Amino acid sequence: MEIEMEGGLSSGTEEGRGYGDAKFDDDGLEKRTGTMMTAGAHIITGVIGSGVLSLAWAFAQLGWIAGPISLLAFAIITCYTSILLVDCYRSPDTTRNYTYMAAVTTYLGGPNVKLCGIAQYSNLVGAAISYTITTTLSMSAISKSNCYHKYGHDAACGRTNNTYTILFGVAQIILSQIPNFHKLSFLSIVAAVMSFAYSSIGLALSIDKIARGGHVKTSLIGQPIRADLSSADRLWKIFAALGDIAFAYTFSNILLSIQDTIKASSDENMVMKKATFAGIFISTVFYMLCGVLGYAAFGHHAPSNFLTGFGFYDPFWLVDLANxxxxxxxxxxxxxxxxxxxxxxxxxxxxxxxxSRFVNQETAIEVPCLPRLRFSAFRLVWRSAYVVVITLISMLLPFFNDFVGLIGAAAFWPLTVYLPIQMYIARAKVRRLSLGWIWLQILSMLCFVISVLAAAGSIRGLIKSVKRFQPFHVES
Incomplete structure (x- = not known):
């Protein structure tokens, strides 16, 4: 298995660390123009996604002590291993590893390439499903909020989510015709601004709810055992909460693809490291605020999507804006x-x-007021089919919380921890059984255990949800 972004399709070689001419980089490809800001925007877009919405629920399971500690631990581990991964973009002979898979092939090879392929593509597909489910819930929440505002709080405003899922799928079919990752900078910057906006609205609503007072119950150690929550159930939910936090930091598999957009220079590696640190730091600040304030606002009854917990009534326009x-x-x-x-x-x-002309042929299309577009019949058919399949799966398995936890648990250890560590050991030639080697192996094993427990908790939640689920009849 091997993943290649468009930047990796050239067979051009690099000579030293020259940076090419005005139009092409040192590898013979089109000049890269990415900066720390655009790379940081890509990272924030990849990190702050639907995972932020479940952090209040995760904190409700873990409590005031374990919740913040767990979030910080995942942030520190992710930042540390991501910086190790950034160093793997350039091989010792200065050739580029355009993608995560290319780096694994270069430094490790063998079974690790297959492990990477399985984990990476499962995560990428799972993220698309998760984002489809989340967007559907937000579109449904807007519809329901406006219905209540227009017809009153007792109106029958429940609707099936199928229409909204299909609408999102149609939009993605159109956006999927963007040729490659290098054309997404503007879209990522807009998306990053939106992530700040809805997180900020959620924080403001949480602060308002806290200021209004009430009898919200919280705990240092999370949910108390009660009639409807056995000690075993509580333990499984704690494991699932760890999976939700892990999902919030799942972006390592696109890190090298983001790095491949950076403008070539003598300090391109440092630019990417600064962008990585800034992206994770900013994301963690928002995550911590959303988790802490969301838990303080809702207590043990924090919803899986904390924006839906503020109701559909007043201020309905603000909740609509967040969605x-x-x-x-x-x-x-x-x-x-x-x-x-x-x-x-x-x-x-x-x-x-x-x-094959169908697979390889592209046609240039001139559209007034727009850059020249490249049309490919194969790209249209294949990408549209992919989006349709993702949309159907999202309609069949619309379980936001457990699905998020399972994706996070399954991807965190192999993609964020194990493979970056092994590539760093291979690249830096870390001596076996040295202190550095032992420390890296201990870190990897601890994260493996956490990922297994988190996956088990999420799978148990999915099984319980499927038992009472009727396909294509989900209402919000």
Whole structure:
């Protein structure tokens, strides 16, 4: 398995660390123009997604002590391993590893490439499903809020979510025709602004709810055992909460693709490290605020999506605005996570059928007031089919909280921890059984145990949800 962004399709070689001419980079490809700001925007777009919405629920399961500590631990581990991963973009001979998969192939090879492929593409597909579910819930919440405002609080405003899921799918079919990752900078910046907007609205509503007072119950150690919550159930929910937090930091698999957009220079590595640190730091501040204030506002009854917990009545316009921001953000985030899948399949097909006009031919289309567009019949058919399949799965498995936890748990250890550590060991030639080697292996094993427990908790939640679920009849 091998994933290649468009930047990886050239067979051009690099000579030293020259930076090419005015139009092309040192590898013979179109000049990269990315900066710390655009890379940071890509990272924030990839990090702050639907995961932020479930943090109040996660804190409700973990309590005031374990909740913030767990969030900080995941942030620190993610930042540390991401910086190790950034160093793997350039091989020792200065050639580029355009994607995560290319880096794993270069430094590790063998079974690790297959592990990477399975984990990476499962995560990318899972993120697309999760974003579709989340956007559907937000679109439904807007409809329901406006219905209550127009017809009164006793009106029958429940609707099935199928229409909203299909609408999002149609929008993604259109956006999926964007040729490659390098054309997404504007979309990512807009999406990053939207993520700040809805997080800020959620924080403001939480502060308002806290200021209004009430009898919200919280705890240092999370949910208390009660008649409807056994000690076993509480433990499983704690594991699932760890999966939700892990999902909030799942972006390592697109990090090198983001780095491949950075303008070539003598300090491109430092630019990416600064962008990575800034993106994770800013995201963590928002995460902590959303988790802490959301838990303080709702207590043990924090909903899986904390924006839905503020009701559909007043201020209905503010909740609507937050949900609009979520929709706009996830329109972009969906593409950030889906473009690597598109690139992988298209490159494999071009290699398999080099003489096929359907697969390889592109036609330039001139549209007034727009840059020249490149149309590909294969791209239209394949990408549209992919979005349709994702949309159908989202309609069949609309379980936001447990699905998010399972994706996070399944992807965190292999993609965020294990593979970056192993690549760093190979690149830096860390001596086996040295203190550095032992420390890295201990960190990897601890994260593996946490991921297994988190996955088990989320799978148990999914099984319980499926037992009482009727396909295509979900209402919000």
């Amino acid at each position: 609009v921001c979520i929709i706009v953000h996830l329109l972009g985030a969906y593409q950030v996570f889906t473009q690597p899948v598109f690139a992988f399949v298209e490159e494999r097909c071009k290699r398999r059928w080099p003489a």
